[in-house]
Amino acid sequence: MWRRAARPLVTHTWVRTATALSFSRASSSAAGQPTPETHPHLLCPGELTAGFTADEYRRRRCALARRLPVNSVAIIAAALPAHLPNTIIPYPGYRQDADFAYLTGMLQPGVVMMLQPQSGEDHRYTLFVPPRSKRDEVWNGAKVGTEAALRFFEADETHELPSMPGVIARAVRNATAVYADDDGHAAVALSAAGQMHSCGPLQALRPLVHALRWTKSPAEMLALRECAAADIEGFHSAIRASVPGALEYQVCHQHEHTVKMLGACRLAYPSVVGSGPGALIVHYAAMDRAMQSGDVLLMDAGCERRGYVSDITRTWPVDEGGFTNAQADVYEAVLEAHTTCLKAARPGVSLQDLHRLSVDVLSECLVNLGVGGGMSKTEMMRGGYQRYYPHSVGHWLGMDTHDTPTITTGAQMQPGCVFTIEPGLYFPADDLSVPKSLRGIGVRIEDDIAMTLDTAEVEVLSGGLPVGRREVEALVCGLRAR
16 A cells, blocks of 8 residues: 655655555556556556566666665766757657666656665665646646656655755765765755755765666667667668768668667667768768769668667668779778677677777778878877777767766676777878878778677677678668669
């Protein structure tokens, strides 16, 4: 059963009692987001978000509690909503802070979470939610209420936000340590409680959450596989559309349409679709050029599905006749670095190790291609390569595209970690240190890689999209023949 707390507060406080109730269809609308009852086409029974059960979220909070000192307090807030300039119109597709979503399953703004470890994995889980407002619901729809925060999100205690300062102040006053991040979100909660300075130095919370998020559960691995599969279908649509005369943004929209029809809620990041000179710009954004015969097209695109993202890059010839000889030479150099790094990836190896390996391979390729105005491989490796290979070989991947940023590139890989491998070479059209035949060519190849949980083997999540030069050429011809 659910009962109201005995202590009177300015606004309602709700606490969990020993007997749990199922979340009824009538009350599930108050959750403020899809539930198995309201959206059975999206969520299965027992799931809090699509693909993830309430038990999984509970295990995550327990794992965090084990990493925190007994009687400490951890506070994390939902991401702040953004609005169109000079309006109250929210930007479409609110995106939750990944750490907050990971621990709560809450996909809406305005909520603050407090975790109080007690012993072992035991803890008290409190949610502060906005007061219900009929006017706001008319404009923006229903949001989670205190009762739904208990029943659906399984909080031990809930309060409306006006009560938050007093509740947090009492918790912090008796805490051994306070974990939060002074990043404008959780700091707001502490500031409102008047505890920003009285509680002493804040202990960083994000590194602890990132350590949990870095290695993925079986459910997370499945979500990442499915996301990569949708992205691959999006690339197929893009390849079909990338004929001479087509505009880059048309190719981009074909990809976006396909991934969203397959369940993606948004793109993982602004897509890069660069033909000809656009392929030389790592984060090319214009996408206003008409593709021409003889171009290569570099496309870096990902999607977000069920809270997890993909990040794939492929380079292919616009013409069905395949790469030119010069384009093929550059492509094979990048492919060699990609393949070498993929073979070297295993537990105990770091992204830093893979980057150094990619530099070694590409430096030798650059010298063999006659790039660099006579530089030796040693000179190339000492920094000369950066003119043609200006980025790192990869990054962690998960709920965010550049996931868990407090996990350094020097961290040794473990079973369950997911990352990208994405070497590239870019030769500006006016660079006299590059042979004339190679100028104006840009190539990048990127795959999503997982260390499997059971065998710690490498799984190429995006492996359904070929990278071999001949296979890429055949794919272009085959897709356009359909």
